[in-house]
Amino acid sequence: MNFWLFFVLAVIVAHFILDVVVARLNLKALSPRLPDEFADIYDPEDYRRSQHYTRVTTRFGLLQNSISTTVTVIFLVAGGFNSIDHLARSWVDGPIVTGLVFTALLILLSFLLGLPFSIYSTFAIEARFGFNRTSPLTFFTDICKGLLVALIIGGPLLALLLWFFETGGELAWLYCWLGVVVFGIVLQFLAPVVIMPLFNKFTPLADGPLKERILAYVRQQLFNIGGIYTMDGSKRSTKLNAFFTGFGRFRKIVFFDTLLDKLDDNEIVAVLAHEMGHFKQRHIWKMMALSALQTGLLFFLLSLILENHGLFAAFRMDHVSIYASLVFFAFLYAPLNTLLGIGTNYISRRHEFSADRFAAKSTGRAESLAHALKRLSRENLSNLTPHPVAVAISYSHPPVVQRLEALRNLAMTVLPRR
Structure with a gap:
């Protein structure tokens, strides 16, 4: 067997097994006993409902993951990427335009595969638990707007990356890195003014x-x-x-x-103070810098395997191209991305604790933030007892029980009564 094919299949299967193991651990960690911190806000029915929601969404996620993983493996082994490449080449000419069409077709297929799951999740699961207020018209227009934004923003960015790799020589990865970082910073300013109002009214x-x-x-x-x-x-x-x-x-x-x-006024101000804490302590910029470093690593590693003939043979491709290299690299990068994600999530959880401390100290009302967190957990049917492995791998926020404990300790040792 081709080494690259073996490696890619091993990555796909290993990632699937990891997701299954973490999901099962999370389900086993569900405790029938309500944590003492929530006795003042949860009644037994609220708690049972939140656990049922966790079970339903977790099992549905496993079903979706199972189907998407199976389809991906079949599509890969059967030469599906090669068929899409031939279709793109039959429509247009030139490496950049062909790359845009090739990528668009793959995104379209992925979207169509996920669409039934999205519909069921929104109109069945979320509606069943009283969350959904999305009308079919809103759901459809959201899809159209999302595709339009992806086309207007993602298309030119991908074309720029392909142009850099086609013409930039050995330093192409550096140009791509700088280009994506600048683009990301500009988007931070444009998103609240141009993009977000397309979807919501402010x-x-x-x-x-x-x-x-x-x-x-x-x-x-x-x-x-x-x-x-x-x-x-x-x-x-x-x-x-x-x-x-x-x-x-x-x-x-x-x-x-x-x-x-x-929420009441005290709780709303406490939530505001938490969000302000992220700005005051420069968490936003720190995470952007960390993301920029990871992006640089990604493009550097990508430059090492561009147009690797063994990799293209694994995907049964008749033609070697830079644009397909970008797609195939995503499979190779997945294990490293998971490891980096664990580190990033750890830093993010530390930032949440830090923002909680800022909010409690600046308002002098740790109890208001604590009560707001409990209300948010109850209204959103949050999982109160996630497994530590699940937290380490995929949680960007600490479990709410840990946040409440930290706030309680802070109030007892530091904060003046107000």
């Missing part, structure tokens, strides 16, 4: 006591913002969330309308 927060409290806190922290907005998250789901978006004078505070309906 309305300035109405004048009143809540807005006055938020502005007082923001002024106290000497924090510049471009505005305070609510987002019509209830258009698609009842789940709660809040976030900052943009930079500098374009920076916005955004609350889901569902969050404003469920």
Whole structure:
């Protein structure tokens, strides 16, 4: 057997086995006993419902993973990538344009494979647990808008990368790295102004006591913002969330309308303070820098296997090309990506603890943030007892029980009563 074929198949199967093992560990970690920290906000039925939601979504994810993995292996071994390549070459000419069509066709096939699962998840599972508010029209228009954004943004970026690799020689990977980093920074400024309004409506927060409290806190922290907005998250789901978006004078505070309906003013300010903590402690820039380093490593490694004939033989390709190398490299990079993801998630979890500390200290109300976290967990049916292995591999946020424990210790040892 071709070494590269053996390696790629081993990576696919190993990744699938890892997902199955982690999912099963997570299911076994579900405890029928409600953690003591939640006794004041959960009733037994709420807790049973959250665990049932975890079971249903986990098992559905395993089913989807099983089918997609099987289809991928069959498609690879049967020479599906070669068939797509021949189809793209029959339509257009030139390495860059052919690469764009080849990639678009693969994305289309992947989208069609995942579409039934997305429909069932949205209109069956999420609706069953009372989350879904997405209408069929909204679901369809979201897909169209997403494809349009991918075409307008992703197409030129891919064309630029292919052009760099076609013409850049030995330093092409460096040009690609710099190009993607610059593009990512520009996108951070454009997304809240151009892209996000395509999908949601942003309305300035109405004048009143809540807005006055938020502005007082923001002024106290000497924090510049471009505005305070609510987002019509209830258009698609009842789940709660809040976030900052943009930079500098374009920076916005955004609350889901569902969050404003469920939390009191103290809790909303505490959630805001947590998000502000990420900015104040430069977590956003640190994670962007880390992502940039990983991107540089990715492009450097990619440059080492470009147009590798053994790899193309493994995928049963008749033609060797740079654009197909980009696709095939994703299979080879998967193990390293998993390892890097574990490290990135660890750093992200530390940042969440740090932002919690900032929020508790700057507001003097650790109990408000703790209560907000408990409400968010209950309303979103979060898994309160994830397995440590699942946390290490895939959780960017610490389990809420650990966050509550850290806040309780902080309140007992550091914070003044307010």
